[in-house]
Amino acid sequence: MIYIYTVSEENGNDSGGQLGRDVATGEITISRDEYLQAYRDMMFDRNQLQIKNNLLHRRLAEYYKKRKLDHVLKPLENAPHLEEKYQQKLFSFQELKEKEEIEMADIKLKLNAVQVQYADKLEHVEKNFDALQNYERTTGTGLIYSKKGKPIADKSVERFLTLQRRKSEQASALCLRYIRARNAVTELESVVHKLEIIAPGLNVAQYEQLYIDKQNYLSKIEEREDELIKNRVNCTEHNQKLAHIREKMHHTDEVIDFTECDLGEAEIELVRAREDLGEIKGRRDKLRWSLEAERMKAGLLTRKDLLRDYQDATDEVIRLREQKQLFLERIAETTKELRQARKQMQIHNTTSRENSNISEI
16 A cells, blocks of 8 residues: 655745746655565564563573572562662763763774874884885995806896895784784783682682582581481481370270279179179078988988999899890790791691591592
8 A cells, every 4th residue: 555645835925826836746655565564574573582582581580490599580679779779870880881982082092193103103114114225226236246246137136125025024024923922911811810819819729729618518518418308207207106106195095094994894793793602602502501401311312332233223124124025025936936837737737637538538
């Protein structure tokens, strides 16, 4: 979508009619889609940065939790006071920044002055060196070798002068390199010296020794904490055992109370049983006395030897009765057999008689 704006300028008075109107007109085209696309891109970048910020906050929270620095995540106390301090620090930082800018401007001015001075000296030195080489060139031309007796060529002179310039440049470069290395070494030594000295009277070696002592003490503290944990566990176990023993004691006391109640009831029953036992003993004595009277009345029946003889005689009578019964049964059987034999004899006699009669007839 494109919006078009028309701009016109009207000059002249009202009585002039058309004169002075529409002197300058122009159209300004604005593309709304471009601005919308830019807005969407900026919102996308904002969302990405917000996600990144949340992720970094989460990582910082996890880092502080791992380092056991939960107090960093807690809300600060006396926030207005801290905010005032922060504003004061910002003001002091602004002042320091302004001072730094002023100092940097002074340093730049001094540096420019030094650079100008350096350029002047360099130009002066180069002029002197060029003059020296010109003098050497004028002096060297036309000279004759002492051994050969021939004049020196101009090319040789130029070659010597070029070699001299090159060597001088190399020497100046080496000198500059040496100066830079010396300055760098000096700066590094100063930095190392500053790093070794943490504070007045404190050195890095002392700090390392203190750190080693701290680690040793931390290890000892961990050992003591382990021992404390073991002792706490033992105390907990002993407390549990004591609680269990107390429960057993209470239960035992209750059992003892119930047992004492049962003991009282048992004693009452014992007294009753003793009374009943006295009554039973009295009845037993009466029965003994009556039994003794009955024995006195029975006379000889109370003697064991007579009773034993009576029992033996009774047993003998029973045995003889059984024998008698057996004999009677045998006699009955014998009588029965005898009768049958007689019957058979009679039958035989009658048959023999009949046979004899028949034979006689």
